[in-house]
Amino acid sequence: xxxxxxxxxxxxxxxxxxxxxxxxxxxxxxxxxxxxxxxxxxxxxxxxxxxxxxxxxxxxxxxxxxxxxxxxxxxxxxxxxxxxxxxxxxxxxxxxxxxxxxxxxxxxxxxxxxxxxxxxxxxxxxxxxxxxxxxxxxxxxxxxxxxxxxxxxxxxxxxxxxxxxxxxxxxxxxxxxxxxxxxxxxxxxxxxxxxxxxxxxxxxxxxxxxxxxxxxxxxxxxxxxxxxxxxxxxxxxxxxxxxxxxxxxxxxxxxxxxxxxxxxxxxxxxxxxxxxxxxxxxxxxxxxxxxxxxxxxxxxxxxxxxxxxxxxxxxxxxxxxxxxxxxxxxxxxxxxxxxxxxxxxxxxx
Amino acid sequence: xxxxxxxxxxxxxxxxxxxxxxxxxxxxxxxxxxxxxxxxxxxxxxxxxxxxxxxxxxxxxxxxxxxxxxxxxxxxxxxxxxxxxxxxxxxxxxxxxxxxxxxxxxxxxxxxxxxxxxxxxxxxxxxxxxxxxxxxxxxxxxxxxxxxxxxxxxxxxxxxxxxxxxxxxxxxxxxxxxxxxxxxxxxxxxxxxxxxxxxxxxxxxxxxxxxxxxxxxxxxxxxxxxxxxxxxxxxxxxxxxxxxxxxxxxxxxxxxxxxxxxxxxxxxxxxxxxxxxxxxxxxxx
Numbered sequence: 001x002x003x004x005x006x007x008x009x010x011x012x013x014x015x016x017x018x019x020x021x022x023x024x025x026x027x028x029x030x031x032x033x034x035x036x037x038x039x040x041x042x043x044x045x046x047x048x049x050x051x052x053x054x055x056x057x058x059x060x061x062x063x064x065x066x067x068x069x070x071x072x073x074x075x076x077x078x079x080x081x082x083x084x085x086x087x088x089x090x091x092x093x094x095x096x097x098x099x100x101x102x103x104x105x106x107x108x109x110x111x112x113x114x115x116x117x118x119x120x121x122x123x124x125x126x127x128x129x130x131x132x133x134x135x136x137x138x139x140x141x142x143x144x145x146x147x148x149x150x151x152x153x154x155x156x157x158x159x160x161x162x163x164x165x166x167x168x169x170x171x172x173x174x175x176x177x178x179x180x181x182x183x184x185x186x187x188x189x190x191x192x193x194x195x196x197x198x199x200x201x202x203x204x205x206x207x208x209x210x211x212x213x214x215x216x217x218x219x220x221x222x223x224x225x226x227x228x229x230x231x232x233x234x235x236x237x238x239x240x241x242x243x244x245x246x247x248x249x250x251x252x253x254x255x256x257x258x259x260x261x262x263x264x265x266x267x268x269x270x271x272x273x274x275x276x277x278x279x280x281x282x283x284x285x286x287x288x289x290x291x292x293x294x295x296x297x298x299x300x301x302x303x304x305x306x307x308x309x310x311x312x313x314x315x316x317x318x319x320x321x322x323x324x325x326x327x328x329x330x331x332x333x334x335x336x337x338x339x340x341x342x343x344x345x346x347x348x349x
Numbered sequence: 350x351x352x353x354x355x356x357x358x359x360x361x362x363x364x365x366x367x368x369x370x371x372x373x374x375x376x377x378x379x380x381x382x383x384x385x386x387x388x389x390x391x392x393x394x395x396x397x398x399x400x401x402x403x404x405x406x407x408x409x410x411x412x413x414x415x416x417x418x419x420x421x422x423x424x425x426x427x428x429x430x431x432x433x434x435x436x437x438x439x440x441x442x443x444x445x446x447x448x449x450x451x452x453x454x455x456x457x458x459x460x461x462x463x464x465x466x467x468x469x470x471x472x473x474x475x476x477x478x479x480x481x482x483x484x485x486x487x488x489x490x491x492x493x494x495x496x497x498x499x500x501x502x503x504x505x506x507x508x509x510x511x512x513x514x515x516x517x518x519x520x521x522x523x524x525x526x527x528x529x530x531x532x533x534x535x536x537x538x539x540x541x542x543x544x545x546x547x548x549x550x551x552x553x554x555x556x557x558x559x560x561x562x563x564x565x566x567x568x569x570x571x572x573x574x575x576x577x578x579x580x581x582x583x584x585x586x587x588x589x590x591x592x593x594x595x596x597x598x599x600x601x602x603x604x605x606x607x608x609x610x611x612x613x614x615x616x617x618x619x620x621x622x623x624x625x626x627x628x629x630x631x632x633x634x
Contacts (some may be wrong), residue, residue, distance in 0.1 A: 038578055060594070060595075062594055062595055062597055063594070063596070065389070065390055066390065066597060069389060069390060069391050070391075088389045088390075089506070094390055096551075161494065164579075167580050168595075169595060171594070174469065203581060206576075206579070206581060207497055207579065208497045208579025208580060208581065209579060209580035209581065210580075220474075220476050221475075221476065222474060222475050222476065269613070332388055335388065335389075335390075336386060336598070339595075339596035339598055340599075342595075343588070343590075343592070343596065344409060344597065345592065346414075346583050346587070346588075346591060347409055347410065347583050347588060349407075349411050349412075349417075349582075
């Protein structure tokens, strides 16, 4: 009897100690796109701060939006979302303010990255990558180099059946908005109807809608000109240097992917440490060299070998030039009409 | 415990499974039909509305239902034309070889559906195997446009679902009493007449089952039109997928789903009645 009590007490003591120890090893849950961060991020972060990183993956912004709006953000600490969705989450009251005093590496940002229209001063989001959308084409196979969005929407005969467009709603419509010199954030019904009709006409000349393999279609020659995000065009350029990227004369949209902290997060301190870690020069450099996107992290961009910018010209655009383009914003009440128009384009024959 | 309550008890786990995991979730989704999408994608529970019901019957969306039915119908017809002779050949083969032949027919299912569909992309694209063969043989100088067309979608559907037809018709042929065909031949009918007037009508339930299988699966398919059609030929499955996952308009997606389920249930009901009647005729004969 006495031995058993001793054993039970010892077991209890061990459990108590290990329980407290476990509570001391902090855990952070983040959600990001697959392949959007260094693979060894969790190990490096743990080595630097002792915090365990649990990485969840989401394929699209809409997926993580659905999860977070349904759960109120419970279960996630830091999210990687595109700026319109960061705005929406903030409007829903699901985000915690960014504590700049806890994130010294915010100083690594370009000054322009602090003036983004969706969140001036970065109060609820921290930019991670940014870039443009334009035309990616085979310079060796097209008759004339494209200069306008209308070269995509009303192609010449040699291009018919050899072009692809993005099917993600904001960029699908942006091609039309930009071609007509409209705002990429307009929800005016007349604008929507006009662009809808243009896109339905353009659909007849498409090879396919493609969001993920358009650059391989260029490499193989199946497509001669595609609507592309700048970073993705670089994947094509890697395999075929004849591929070139151009921002049409009407302009592009400025897209920004950001990090946000949920209000439901139980570890705001750890979240701040994570964002600080991501914003260091090394990680900024990794983004540019591996995903071939531009980073708003000045320290990171300057650490990159300059020859990379020569190989991929769209990476050398300056932040000042980037900010000339209109940033995609959350559409709020206008989203319904916008979605309806997108459905009509996709459903049309 | 008598036989009757014993039967109910045995069915109970299955009924509970279907009820709790299929019927209840469907009903929960259908409730959404009468509300609107919230500003940021959730549900606005404050104001019930019939707007989604009326929106579903907009010609734009009804055309998609119709086009999906046409594509699915074409795929069903071709699958039957390929599947029936195959099933007939298997049923007429020596019993020792039938198992092997059935195995070969089902073998594609051991590969993931997505991979089988991607394989068609490799075959059909302008630099793909079929075009390379045709150009290599000198039959053409330019590649044919095979991929990202409606026929490509139909081809993908036929390829994926023909084994179902083969199995359904094979089992109907197996159940067929050979003495009917014998009697027909004895009475002077030729082989083709025997097939047309005896075998085919008697295997009609199997044909109907296979046809409905292919049709229902094809109509709701969103992978094949997306991959082989290049996203250009939206079918009902794609439309519903877009509403739930891109537009995040769950109420409208629910309305579309309800219409699709309703139409499919009518079809299955009609098939069940026809099948019962056919079996009834058979029993009386």
